[in-house]
Amino acid sequence: xxxxxxxxxxxxxxxxxxxxxxxxxxxxxxxxxxxxxxxxxxxxxxxxxxxxxxxxxxxxxxxxxxxxxxxxxxxxxxxxxxxxxxxxxxxxxxxxxxxxxxxxxxxxxxxxxxxxxxxxxxxxxxxxxxxxxxxxxxxxxxxxxxxxxxxxxxxxxxxxxxxxxxxxxxxxxxxxxxxxxxxxxxxxxxxxxxxxxxxxxxxxxxxxxxxxxxxxxxxxxxxxxxxxxxxxxxxxxxxxxxxxxxxxxxxxxxxxxxxxxxxxxxxxxxxxxxxxxxxxxxxxxxxxxxxxxxxxxxxxxxxxxxxxxxxxxxxxxxxxxxxxxxxxxxxxxxxxxxxxxxxxxxxxxxxxxxxxxxxxxxxxxxxxxxxxxxxxxxxxxxxxxxxxxxxxxxxxxxxxxxxxxxxxxxxxxxxxxxxxxxxxxxxxxxxxxxxxxxxxxxxxxxxxxxxxxxxxxxxxxxxxxxxxxxxxxxxxxxxxxxxxxxxxxxxxxxxxxxxxxxxxxxxxxxxxxxxxxxxxxxxxxxxxxxxxxxxxxxxxxxxxxxxxxxxx
DNA sequence: CTGACTTGCGCC
DNA sequence: AAAGGGCGCAAGTCAG
Numbered sequence: 001x002x003x004x005x006x007x008x009x010x011x012x013x014x015x016x017x018x019x020x021x022x023x024x025x026x027x028x029x030x031x032x033x034x035x036x037x038x039x040x041x042x043x044x045x046x047x048x049x050x051x052x053x054x055x056x057x058x059x060x061x062x063x064x065x066x067x068x069x070x071x072x073x074x075x076x077x078x079x080x081x082x083x084x085x086x087x088x089x090x091x092x093x094x095x096x097x098x099x100x101x102x103x104x105x106x107x108x109x110x111x112x113x114x115x116x117x118x119x120x121x122x123x124x125x126x127x128x129x130x131x132x133x134x135x136x137x138x139x140x141x142x143x144x145x146x147x148x149x150x151x152x153x154x155x156x157x158x159x160x161x162x163x164x165x166x167x168x169x170x171x172x173x174x175x176x177x178x179x180x181x182x183x184x185x186x187x188x189x190x191x192x193x194x195x196x197x198x199x200x201x202x203x204x205x206x207x208x209x210x211x212x213x214x215x216x217x218x219x220x221x222x223x224x225x226x227x228x229x230x231x232x233x234x235x236x237x238x239x240x241x242x243x244x245x246x247x248x249x250x251x252x253x254x255x256x257x258x259x260x261x262x263x264x265x266x267x268x269x270x271x272x273x274x275x276x277x278x279x280x281x282x283x284x285x286x287x288x289x290x291x292x293x294x295x296x297x298x299x300x301x302x303x304x305x306x307x308x309x310x311x312x313x314x315x316x317x318x319x320x321x322x323x324x325x326x327x328x329x330x331x332x333x334x335x336x337x338x339x340x341x342x343x344x345x346x347x348x349x350x351x352x353x354x355x356x357x358x359x360x361x362x363x364x365x366x367x368x369x370x371x372x373x374x375x376x377x378x379x380x381x382x383x384x385x386x387x388x389x390x391x392x393x394x395x396x397x398x399x400x401x402x403x404x405x406x407x408x409x410x411x412x413x414x415x416x417x418x419x420x421x422x423x424x425x426x427x428x429x430x431x432x433x434x435x436x437x438x439x440x441x442x443x444x445x446x447x448x449x450x451x452x453x454x455x456x457x458x459x460x461x462x463x464x465x466x467x468x469x470x471x472x473x474x475x476x477x478x479x480x481x482x483x484x485x486x487x488x489x490x491x492x493x494x495x496x497x498x499x500x501x502x503x504x505x506x507x508x509x510x511x512x513x514x515x516x517x518x519x520x521x522x523x524x525x526x527x528x529x530x531x532x533x534x535x536x537x538x539x540x541x542x543x544x545x546x547x548x549x550x551x552x
Numbered sequence: 553c554t555g556a557c558t559t560g561c562g563c564c
Numbered sequence: 565a566a567a568g569g570g571c572g573c574a575a576g577t578c579a580g
Contacts, residue, residue, distance in 0.1 A: 298563055455569070
């Protein structure tokens with residue numbers, strides 16, 4: 001398949017360098033205002049677009065109604081390759097390597113700034129692409145790495161499309177919900193009346209007339225003055241207390257949180273024209289998970305999800321994977337016993353059925369403890385039994401933890417590397433018998449060492465889970481496009497939300513059943529891509545709904 | 553005053 | 565004795 005490298009040449013033109021499979025290169029100068037038409041034309045036959053950064057190219061193409069099938073995102077690929085233990089990093093060295101290291105994605109908030117002085121314009125995408133291809137070709141694990149890079153780049157396309165489309169959101173539903181819980185929208189700077197009433201009760205109950213319940217420090221002093229033995233003001237802590245003022249305080253905290261995080265200001269800021277508009281940030285987390293920017297898109301509370309409602313004549317298809325990470329762990333470790341338990345729709349029940357544990361609660365706490373490094377209490381007690389039953393799965397996370405504690409780098413199945421640890425505990429000089437850094441007590445260093453081990457333990461599972469999800473998303477994106485017939489991305493079934501192990505597709509109602517089918521097929525395909533013939537299942541919970549709140 | 557940090561809580 | 569991973573966000577707090 002031909003690759004076309006796009007290079008900005010000032011604001012007015014783009015240079016398109018088409019690399020044919022036989023090695024020849026054809027260079028075309030395209031005026032910027034003709035780029036969308038050029039891309040649309042070349043998309044008629046398979047091609048891979050190579051560009052410095054999807055967030056710098058794709059939004060404008062989408063705005064012009066042009067969708068691309070595949071790309072190579074040099075910024076994201078660079079980030080993966082620079083850290084991968086599968087890569088000879090010296091092959092990536094060039095004059096502008098540090099520039100690629102530092103390159104940040106852009107969001108619409110920056111858009112006004114970046115054409116004038118964009119650091120990306122000081123980078124050479126042609127040379128970077130050559131170096132990346134050479135590094136990939138020289139890797140002993142190039143098949144896995146190539147899959148990771150393709151998935152990462154597809155994710156970048158999906159993210160831009162989701163950002164472009166926005167999540168359907170009915171402001172009037174959201175407002176009704178707020179008014180019902182908090183009272184009418186107050187004047188700016190005032191508390192809603194329900195909060196005011198609760199505050200009166202709280203002040204009275206704790207004999208603290210001027211108390212500002214939004215101040216943790218002030219609140220803590222008031223609680224302690226009332227004789228309550230607390231060291232913080234978390235809801236979970238307060239729930240343990242027996243005091244007549246606590247119910248009102250808990251209610252206040254809950255409603256206050258709703259107001260601050262997803263209240264009227266949130267609506268004003270993030271919802272426009274019936275869409276919640278935030279930015280998905282592929283590769284925003286070291287493990288490979290996505291981050292988000294704006295409106296807290298990764299933590300939309302279930303409380304306000306009723307407002308996420310499909311357009312008239314459309315539906316949401318909401319799908320999530322049950323227990324993604326334990327299944328991924330079974331697959332990547334080749335643990336047949338755990339994979340057997342994963343044959344069940346509920347992996348934890350599968351563990352009970354096999355006799356590994358007695359109750360589902362035990363299974364859950366044990367597995368989560370194994371993946372997060374919890375060794376206290378219940379989950380700690382489960383470990384010997386789990387280790388006997390699932391030696392390869394538990395062995396894999398234990399090895400990752402030990403490697404992290406030594407200061408070593410660990411990697412995901414497809415080769416994403418963990419960061420190199422910094423900090424006094426990780427100084428290699430300590431191993432060479434040199435005195436440890438002044439002023440850092442041994443206990444502190446040991447605690448930091450174990451904390452890093454928990455991070456690397458989780459990294460391998462969370463990161464491989466993110467790879468599975470990326471493959472799922474990438475394959476689903478293409479299947480949805482093929483379902484659609486004609487029209488732009490948001491006129492066909494299209495992704496509107498993605499969060500670690502869950503997707504939401506917005507689709508014309510008559511295609512909803514087809515979308516369900518494609519969601520399932522793409523999940524199966526993701527399993528094949530990562531684990532080949534190894535028999536580990538990824539069952540989905542799928543719902544066709546009008547509102548996001550109806551799912552799950 | 554701004555900016556950096558802390559606290560607390562939402563999501564997976 | 566203590567020992568649970570990853571985020572984003574808003575408000576409060578505090579130093580400069």
